[in-house]
Amino acid sequence: MFCQTGCDQWLMSIRTHLPHLSKPQAIVLALWSFGMGLARSCALTAVSTLLAAGLQRKDYTVRQQWRAWCSEVTATQGVQRWARQVETCCAPLLAWVLSEWQGTQLAVALDATTLGTRFVVVALSVVSRGCAIPVAWAILPAGAKQAWRGTWLRLRRRRRPAVPKGWTVLVLAARGLYAPWLLQRMVRLGWPPFLRLNTGGPFRPAGTPCFRPLATCAPRVGPCWQGRGTACKSRGSQLEWTLWARWEAD
Numbered sequence: 001m002f003c004q005t006g007c008d009q010w011l012m013s014i015r016t017h018l019p020h021l022s023k024p025q026a027i028v029l030a031l032w033s034f035g036m037g038l039a040r041s042c043a044l045t046a047v048s049t050l051l052a053a054g055l056q057r058k059d060y061t062v063r064q065q066w067r068a069w070c071s072e073v074t075a076t077q078g079v080q081r082w083a084r085q086v087e088t089c090c091a092p093l094l095a096w097v098l099s100e101w102q103g104t105q106l107a108v109a110l111d112a113t114t115l116g117t118r119f120v121v122v123a124l125s126v127v128s129r130g131c132a133i134p135v136a137w138a139i140l141p142a143g144a145k146q147a148w149r150g151t152w153l154r155l156r157r158r159r160r161p162a163v164p165k166g167w168t169v170l171v172l173a174a175r176g177l178y179a180p181w182l183l184q185r186m187v188r189l190g191w192p193p194f195l196r197l198n199t200g201g202p203f204r205p206a207g208t209p210c211f212r213p214l215a216t217c218a219p220r221v222g223p224c225w226q227g228r229g230t231a232c233k234s235r236g237s238q239l240e241w242t243l244w245a246r247w248e249a250d
Contacts, residue, residue, distance in 0.1 A: 203243060
C-alpha cells in the first residue's frame with residue numbers, strides 16, 4: 001500500500017545524498033524507486049498502476065511522467081528541460097552506500113553483462129551481504145569494438161573520491177588478468193585485485209624454467225600454495241604477480 005509519509009522521507013534522503021539533482025528529478029526518482037520497492041517489481045505497468053492508485057492520478061499520466069524523465073531532452077517538450085549526466089551520480093551514490101557501512105574494508109566487483117545482442121552494461125558494484133550494488137556503470141552497443149580501457153578507467157575515476165583514505169578495497173573480477181593495464185592501475189591505487197581464473201591458465205613460479213597449469217599449484221583438497229611468478233605466456237600480457245592457490249572442500 002502506498003504511504004505518502006514514507007515517500008516524503010525517501011525523497012528527503014535522495015535530496016540529501018544526491019543534492020546535484022534538480023527538485024523535479026529528485027521527485028520523480030523518489031516516486032519510482034519507492035514504487036518499485038512497494039510493487040517488488042521494476043516493470044513499468046506494475047509500478048505506474050501502484051503509484052497512480054496511491055497518488056490518485058491517472059495511470060497514463062504517471063506512466064508519461066516516467067517516460068519523460070528517461071527520455072533525451074530533444075524528445076521532450078518544454079524550454080526548461082535539461083539533461084543530467086548519469087556519471088555525475090556515481091561518486092555521490094557510492095558515498096551514500098558507504099555512509100551506512102560498518103568497518104573500513106570494502107569489496108567491489110567489475111563486470112560486463114551482455115543484454116541480448118543490443119547492449120553491454122559495464123558496471124562497478126559494491127559487494128554486500130551476497131548482493132552487488134551498482135554504483136558506476138556505462139551502457140555500450142553490443143557487438144561493436146569499444147574503448148573498454150577508457151570506459152573502465154573513467155568509471156574508476158568517478159568512484160575513487162568517495163572512498164575514504166586508509167580503507168582496504170578489494171577488487172573482484174572474473175577475467176581481469178587479461179587486462180594488465182587494469183591490474184596495474186588497481187595496484188597503483190592500493191586496491192588488491194582478486195581474480196577468478198581458469199585452472200588451466202599458464203603460470204611460471206619464480207625460479208622455474210617452464211609454465212604450468214594453475215591447477216598444479218593446488219592439486220587436491222587441503223594444501224595451499226603461495227608464491228611469486230609470471231602469468232600468461234604472451235609477452236605483451238605477461239605479469240609478475242603473487243599467486244594464492246587453495247582448493248576448498250566444496
